[in-house]
Amino acid sequence: MHTSLAGLVPTQWPARFGDELYRYALGRVAEAATAEELVQDTFLSALEAQATFRGQASERTWLFVILKRKIVDHYRRQARSPFVPLDLTAGQQPEADFFRPADGHWRAEEFPQPWDGVGNEGRGDVVLEQVEFQQILKSCQERLSPQHLAVFVLRFVEELPAEDICQELGLSPSNYWVIVHRAKLHLRRCLEKNWFQAPAPA
């Protein structure tokens, strides 16, 4: 009979933790197939890494740590592929869509509009239809370039420190802030167009 290492019981993982790990992954990637791969990779890596389990964390916590690492790896691979030039001359940069290159003022057609229900100065957020709003946000995220999406998800969903993101994605701090800024500019425009200015659902 096999006594598993430090109380790990891999044969029970799919039944005990499979659903939860899958839902966690699915909330963080665009495709169900990617979430499936992440869960499978997590179990396979966990099998190989059983010796590193010390029993200080629960089996469940330990599997989630491995899954989170797999999610970071996934976004690193996504972000690495395309070459993204950051040092274009003013006027060619994506910022020129939003700001006048001459003086850095907002373009009139890009003036941020007030968002109904979004708290400012101490007022809380009162966005109704939370889940519908979050679906729109996710579809806006999926329109970002792979590199922008990777930075955005690692920073705001996984909540990694900026230093770690720079290291994972091979970015200098100033390039990292430029990307965060561009991602936010695109997301806020997409949300404004598709949610805050869209006709209310009947």
Place this chain on the structure above:
Amino acid sequence: MSIPSPLFNCQQATLLLERRADEPLPAKTSAQLWAHLRLCPYCRRYSFQSLFIARQAKAAAGATVPADLPLPAALRVRLQQLMDAHGARPKEE
């Protein structure tokens, strides 16, 4: 690294808002950004909306997946086979 003044530049001001979320800004830059936000309603809106997007992004990761969604059955079977096969492997001591 010198930072261009955000005093009259919305592009620079909104970039610094993002940077400020990660690390404290130099005192002079911080004062210029504060003054810009006092004067510019658009950048003030951007600053609330940017924080709002950050809060919602975290929430959306959990909330957009139905809480009772199971692991797809085919994957469950495949994973169970992998785990069972591993368990049946004789120990190499």
